Amino acid sequence: MLWQALTLQLGYNATLVAIGATLLGFAAGVTGTFLFLRRRSLVSDAISHATLPGVGLAFIVMVALGGDGRSLAGLLTGSAVTAALGLVAVQWLTRRTRLAEDSAIGAVLSVFFGLGVVLLTVIQTMESGRQAGLDSLLLGSTAGMLRADALLIAAGGALTLILTLILRRPMIMVAFDEDYAAARGLNIRQVDLVTMGLVMAVTVVGLKVVGLILIVALLIIPPVTARFWTDRTERVWLLSGVIGGVSGFIGAAISASAPALPTGPIIVLTGFSVFAASLFLAPNRGVLAAIIRHVAFQRRVHVRQGLLALAHGQPIYERYTVRLLHRAGLSRPDGVATEAGRARAAKALLDEKRWEILRAMPDHEAAAALYDGMRPIETVVTSDQLAEIDTHLAAPQEVLA
Amino acid sequence: MSGAEFVPLSLTPILIGVFAAIACALPGNFLVLRRQALIGDAISHVVLPGIVVAFLITGTVSTWPMMIGAAAAALLAVLLIEAIRRLGGIEPGAAMGVVFTTMFAGGVLLLERSDTSTVHLDVEHALMGNLESLIWLDAFGWGSLLDPEALAGLPPELFRMGLSMIGVIAFVWLFWRPLKISTFDEGFAQVMGMRTNLIGMSLVAVSALAAVAAFDAVGSIIVIAMFICPPAAARLMTNRLAAQVGWSVIFATLSAVLGYVLAGYGPLWLGAEDSVSAAGMIATVSGIVLGLAAVFGPARGGTQG
Numbered sequence: 001m002l003w004q005a006l007t008l009q010l011g012y013n014a015t016l017v018a019i020g021a022t023l024l025g026f027a028a029g030v031t032g033t034f035l036f037l038r039r040r041s042l043v044s045d046a047i048s049h050a051t052l053p054g055v056g057l058a059f060i061v062m063v064a065l066g067g068d069g070r071s072l073a074g075l076l077t078g079s080a081v082t083a084a085l086g087l088v089a090v091q092w093l094t095r096r097t098r099l100a101e102d103s104a105i106g107a108v109l110s111v112f113f114g115l116g117v118v119l120l121t122v123i124q125t126m127e128s129g130r131q132a133g134l135d136s137l138l139l140g141s142t143a144g145m146l147r148a149d150a151l152l153i154a155a156g157g158a159l160t161l162i163l164t165l166i167l168r169r170p171m172i173m174v175a176f177d178e179d180y181a182a183a184r185g186l187n188i189r190q191v192d193l194v195t196m197g198l199v200m201a202v203t204v205v206g207l208k209v210v211g212l213i214l215i216v217a218l219l220i221i222p223p224v225t226a227r228f229w230t231d232r233t234e235r236v237w238l239l240s241g242v243i244g245g246v247s248g249f250i251g252a253a254i255s256a257s258a259p260a261l262p263t264g265p266i267i268v269l270t271g272f273s274v275f276a277a278s279l280f281l282a283p284n285r286g287v288l289a290a291i292i293r294h295v296a297f298q299r300r301v302h303v304r305q306g307l308l309a310l311a312h313g314q315p316i317y318e319r320y321t322v323r324l325l326h327r328a329g330l331s332r333p334d335g336v337a338t339e340a341g342r343a344r345a346a347k348a349l350l351d352e353k354r355w356e357i358l359r360a361m362p363d364h365e366a367a368a369a370l371y372d373g374m375r376p377i378e379t380v381v382t383s384d385q386l387a388e389i390d391t392h393l394a395a396p397q398e399v400l401a
Numbered sequence: 402m403s404g405a406e407f408v409p410l411s412l413t414p415i416l417i418g419v420f421a422a423i424a425c426a427l428p429g430n431f432l433v434l435r436r437q438a439l440i441g442d443a444i445s446h447v448v449l450p451g452i453v454v455a456f457l458i459t460g461t462v463s464t465w466p467m468m469i470g471a472a473a474a475a476l477l478a479v480l481l482i483e484a485i486r487r488l489g490g491i492e493p494g495a496a497m498g499v500v501f502t503t504m505f506a507g508g509v510l511l512l513e514r515s516d517t518s519t520v521h522l523d524v525e526h527a528l529m530g531n532l533e534s535l536i537w538l539d540a541f542g543w544g545s546l547l548d549p550e551a552l553a554g555l556p557p558e559l560f561r562m563g564l565s566m567i568g569v570i571a572f573v574w575l576f577w578r579p580l581k582i583s584t585f586d587e588g589f590a591q592v593m594g595m596r597t598n599l600i601g602m603s604l605v606a607v608s609a610l611a612a613v614a615a616f617d618a619v620g621s622i623i624v625i626a627m628f629i630c631p632p633a634a635a636r637l638m639t640n641r642l643a644a645q646v647g648w649s650v651i652f653a654t655l656s657a658v659l660g661y662v663l664a665g666y667g668p669l670w671l672g673a674e675d676s677v678s679a680a681g682m683i684a685t686v687s688g689i690v691l692g693l694a695a696v697f698g699p700a701r702g703g704t705q706g
Binding site: 036039040041042045092093096097098099100102103104105106107109110111112113114115116117118120121122125138139213214216217220221223224227228260261262264265266268269272275279285287290 | 502503507514625673681682685
């Protein structure tokens with residue numbers, strides 16, 4: 001069943017939804033990257049919660065006009081209107097008062113959501129409102145979806161994605177370096193407005209698939225995940241889009257494969273699995289890579305300190321150091337230096353002395369800053385400079401009886 | 402509205418609403434100043450999986466296991482956010498977004514997969530609360546306030562919420578000075594020998610406690626709204642912290658009372674027959690209060706007023 005779902009063999013509607021979720025996930029991943037790089041990820045939370053009163057109002061208006069009230073296109077139009085109002089409210093509170101953006105976000109999301117809940121209870125008391133099924137927009141639900149709705153979602157996802165790809169260049173520039181973008185003549189506020197417009201589009205299209213509470217996950221998790229794998233802006237957005245698209249596709253497929261597997265939560269959990277894997281396994285920024293780096297560093301410190309102790313003829317009490325030295329063939333298991341160990345120890349002591357001289361020389365300030373107690377001095381200075389340093393070494397002296 | 406109708410049907414919900422509002426608004430003052438305002442939002446999302454897991458373990462919808470489950474989930478969320486922030490070097494907002502959406506998604510999935518059809522446990526209830534149902538059936542009028550038999554029938558949420566509010570008030574009162582100093586000047590607080598990390602953590606813990614207690618009684622919308630709207634509005638009224646806390650309590654009380662009354666009686670005045678969601682209305686009223694403060698508040702623009 002899952003295999004059939006993954007290969008798009010579960011019927012026309014499920015296929016449309018899976019394609020729509022993939023496109024939506026891709027668009028959300030790309031759009032979310034710009035929010036994330038501008039450290040405004042949670043603005044999307046306010047926007048998504050602000051859709052609820054719009055849904056309620058749209059339903060009431062459509063019923064009042066004698067319509068069905070459940071038309072998805074109508075509901076999504078309404079949601080876009082209040083989402084825009086919510087966004088304006090956040091901007092206004094942040095600009096015109098001294099409230100910080102997080103307070104503005106929290107205020108807008110709770111108040112708009114509260115108003116939406118009031119409208120939902122109004123709708124429940126209306127005669128046509130009893131089976132309105134508006135709560136499916138809270139958590140997303142693609143089961144038993146109408147053909148037209150599935151088409152709407154697929155088309156909406158495609159349109160959002162195309163718009164995102166067309167508009168990505170100025171957004172990259174602003175996200176990467178606001179001052180530079182402004183100097184190049186870009187209107188920062190306009191670009192921000194475009195970004196937020198795309199966030200709104202993603203939110204509105206995602207209402208039916210993911211639900212308004214979880215749509216923020218699609219905008220936050222993929223860019224955070226992508227950031228683990230690369231430091232280059234032009235790759236982050238693409239990678240983030242791919243992660244979002246794959247999460248959307250797998251999530252929609254799993255959800256279609258069995259009952260009681262709500263689409264939104266499955267998509268979010270799929271995305272989180274990718275995130276968790278990246279957190280641990282990513283090269284360079286991942287936790288595993290950091291642990292390996294740390295252990296390697298620790299070993300170098302131990303070996304270095306052990307060698308210096310050998311050179312000074314001091315006993316080594318740290319068992320781990322002895323083990324490391326023994327494994328490298330530099331000492332016997334009881335901590336007495338081998339031939340190779342004595343040579344390396346002498347070199348370590350010489351290096352240490354050379355560093356000491358180097359750090360006392362004002363000319364070599366930049367090189368001296370690289371001193372960390374382990375770096376071989378040859379990697380920092382040229383052989384000429386090394387010779388100069390060696391002239392400062394104390395000459396051999398007569399040993400007094 | 403007479404006492405015979407008001408006392409059993411509206412007095413206890415209003416009191417519980419006011420207690421919840423104050424318990425959330427008090428720590429909210431510091432969270433807003435510390436730019437951690439969205440912690441209330443995150444906590445109220447993550448308690449869902451905690452409650453569902455508690456239900457799956459105990460098999461019943463009873464208060465204490467669920468409160469413990471919710472508190473455990475809140476704690477787990479705080480630890481996860483901190484771990485992801487440190488391990489991954491991710492900004493706090495995004496780390497929070499990752500954690501609370503994932504935990505909420507997990508909660509919804511668990512709820513859908515388990516058989517909860519026989520009990521009253523669903524997402525909408527968790528979000529919207531059920532303030533209207535916390536009525537005092539044993540009361541017959543104002544005289545019942547002195548009748549021990551009737552008092553025994555008060556909804557238990559009233560005592561829990563009252564206790565939580567007293568606990569929060571005690572915390573803010575006892576630790577006023579360290580809270581104030583570490584909020585405004587963390588470096589100075591450290592020089593004074595205060596353990597600012599500990600203060601920050603206990604503030605989050607107290608907020609979580611208030612959120613979980615309030616969540617149980619009134620649902621998460623009120624929690625999020627009360628953590629932010631009254632303190633934010635109060636911040637636009639004054640430059641002094643003590644005055645700000647005072648204003649926030651006034652605004653929280655006003656929102657709770659006015660919101661409940663508008664939700665319960667407003668539609669009747671407009672000629673409709675059924676009331677609307679009290680939780681939603683309370684959040685809406687707090688938003689209107691904030692809007693008015695943002696337009697007319699004497700200290701809305703900055704320190705110059």
